[in-house]
Amino acid sequence: MDAILSVDGVSKRFGGLMALSDVSFAVERGVITGLIGPNGAGKTTMFNCVAGIYTPTDGRIVFADGAGERNVAGSKPERMTTLGVARTFQNIRLFATLTVLDNVRIARHCRTSANFFGAVLRTKSQRAEEQRIIDAAMDNLDFVGLGETALSPASSLSYGDQRRLEIARALATDPKLLLLDEPAAGMNPRETEGLVDLIHAILSRGVTVVLIEHDMKLVMRICKRLVVLDHGVKIADGSPQEVRSNPDVIEAYLGKGAAHA
Amino acid sequence: MRGAANSLKYLLLAAALAYPLMPFRDVYVLHVLVLIMVYMVLAMGLNILPGFCGLLDLGFVGFYGIGAYTAGLLTVHYNMSFWLIVPLAVINGALFGVLLGAPTLRLVGDYFAIVTFGFSELVVLFLTNEIWLTRGPLGIPGIAPIALDVTWLATLLGIDERWRYVFRGEMPYYYLAMVMVALVYVVMRRVEDSRLGRAWLAIREDPMAAASCGVNLFAYKVIAFAVSTGIGAMAGAFLARWSQFLSPDMFKFWESFLVLCMVVLGGLGNINGALIGSVILIALGEVLRVVLPKLGLPAETRFLAYGLIMVLIMRFRPNGIFTQVAESTMQSRLIKDLRARLDARRTA
Known part of the structure; x- marks a missing residue:
């Protein structure tokens, strides 16, 4: 398997609580992997470890960006973004008072370089860069279907569109790996359908997708591989069919004895 | 409506430019206008921290004082030209900004505010007690006026x-202050509509999301601090050569609070x-200085009025007079082009 991300024995402890203990799995390049599990299983904690928000207490996270492999455990979030790992948030985190366009323009930060003096003097290269930022931002907004709303405030978008804007913002950082934290949460069936198309379009841009999702129908439909966490421990991984019939998984979701019922 | 607002703006600017040349000009009014412009520079400088980055800075006056004393001492001891002193004072202010910011900007919220407050008090204590350098409470009189x-x-x-x-x-100070305000204004507008300004606003809106967009929070906060304190020091350098006298009690905590009130009243993050x-x-403040004694109240009661204004603002207009952030962005040529393109697309 050509793994873009290998999580190797990662643990995360918050005081006395083991949010993750000795979790290992690999994410295959170019496919959709789902990270599932009951509430409080440690899924978002796992994302935060990969995205650099948390430093794992123990273990390695190896990111292979095509050029080489490196252990990125404990890297800063901005470093992970520069390396090519982008993410969205479970509870939408947009820059609410700024425009839709500005939300996406900020995401070009890690791919641009103008500084204070460039901004004040408005040098030729700074102006050219600003134009490139706008073009890239508009490309990404058109990609998710929000191009028309570019100059409206981000807070004026509908809930589903705000989720799309978060995806556009993440894509604007030119990621190789995209982590989606509950992208379908709060979406109506039509919006979810649009999301499925969007995720497939993202995949065809050569971006590997990992998603946390509670909508099992969606997960079973689009994920090629699943990793199941429960109480910070990996209890299963494999294809959706394998995972669905795994007794540990059924027990975790439905309670003890359910597997035999 | 927009046209009317614009005409009013130009009319005010023309009136401001012409006033000192009018026969009915008044020295006291001119003095107050210069003071207003000094505070405009201070407010624009402070605005970067709470306005753009969401950092509550209660010690801004410390950097104003550092700039003023840098200018005052260099003038008294070395008779340096004002035009050379300004960049030196700005650099010195920014340097102290980085020295204070580098260890403390990892603190968040109230803790950061308390540290900045403590710093400005330290500046006043230093200016009061290091008599060998600053002459302490006697102050520095006889600072030479600006010469061109x-x-x-x-x-x-x-x-x-x-x-x-x-x-x-x-x-002449009036016109120089105008130039200074215009300069800082243009710089702030340009920074606001740039990669740097957007990174600052992202930090204000959501630090975690900003970091996930690739913004190095710490580095950009330190840059914000350096720019902000540099501008504060610039206003201080002007003050030193304009008032031609400095003493430590010109840089008391109240000044920080006053500048912060200006920024909050006007609208956090809005340069206008x-x-x-x-x-x-x-x-x-000037009106109250005249009115309050007539009512038999000490002039210091004006701080009560400031407090009352802040309470009213918080109650009725919590986002200040101008609520729009990143205003200059909307007026930039690139965005106007984009708007035209979007409109064309919509009609097509």
Whole structure:
């Protein structure tokens, strides 16, 4: 398997609580992997470890960006973004008072370089860069279907569109790996359908997708591989069919004895 | 409506430019107007921290004081030219900004505010107690006024004269202050609509999301601190050569609070708001200075009025007078082009 991300024995402890203990799995390049599990299983904690928000207490996270492999455990979030790992948030985190366009323009930060003096003097290269930022931002907004709303405030978008804007913002950082934290949460069936198309379009841009999702129908439909966490421990991984019939998984979701019922 | 607002803006600017030349001009009014402009620079400088980055800075006056004393001491001891002193004071202010910011900007919220407050008190204590350098509470009197010496230009042109203009009275300072305000204004507008300004606003809106967009939070906060404190020090350098006297109690905590009130009143993160806030609070202060004694109250009660204004603002207009952030962004040419393109697309 050509793994873009290998999580190797990662643990995360918050005081006395083991949010993750000795979790290992690999994410295959170019496919959709789902990270599932009951509430409080440690899924978002796992994302935060990969995205650099948390430093794992123990273990390695190896990111292979095509050029080489490196252990990125404990890297800063901005470093992970520069390396090519982008993410969205479970509870939408947009820059609410700024425009839709500005939300996406900020995401070009890690791919641009103008500084204070460039901004004040408005040098030729700074102006050219600003134009490139706008073009890239508009490309990404058109990609998710929000191009028309570019100059409206981000807070004026509908809930589903705000989720799309978060995806556009993440894509604007030119990621190789995209982590989606509950992208379908709060979406109506039509919006979810649009999301499925969007995720497939993202995949065809050569971006590997990992998603946390509670909508099992969606997960079973689009994920090629699943990793199941429960109480910070990996209890299963494999294809959706394998995972669905795994007794540990059924027990975790439905309670003890359910597997035999 | 927009056209009317624009005409009003230009009318005000023309009136401001013409006022000192009018026969009915008044030295006291000129003095107050210069003071307003000094505070405009301070408010625009402070606005970067709470306005753009969401960092509550209660110690801004410390950097104002550092700039003022840098300018004052360099003038008294080395008789340096004002035009050389300004960049030195800005650099010195920014340097202290980085020195304070680097260890403390990892703190968040109230903790950061308390540290900045402590710093400004330290500056006042230093200025009061290090008598060998600052003459302590006696202050520094007799700072030379600003002089513009272009004798070199005369020499270059082969004219054997001394082309030296010394700033006397309020009028030259008035125009110089206007230039300073315009300069800082343009710089702030340009920074606001740039990669740097957007990174700051992202930090204000959501630090975690900003970091996930690739913004190095710490580095960009330190840059914000350096720019902000540099501008504060610039206002201080002007103050030193304009008032020609400095003493530690010109840089008490109240000044920080006053500038912060201006920024909050005008609208956090809005550059025009910082200007309006300065006009309102300084003008009000002068009015109260006259009115309060007539009512048999000490002049210090004006701080009660400031407090009352803040309470009213929080109650009725919590986002300040101008609520729009990143205003200049919307007026940039690139965005206007984009808007035209979007409109064309919509009609097509």
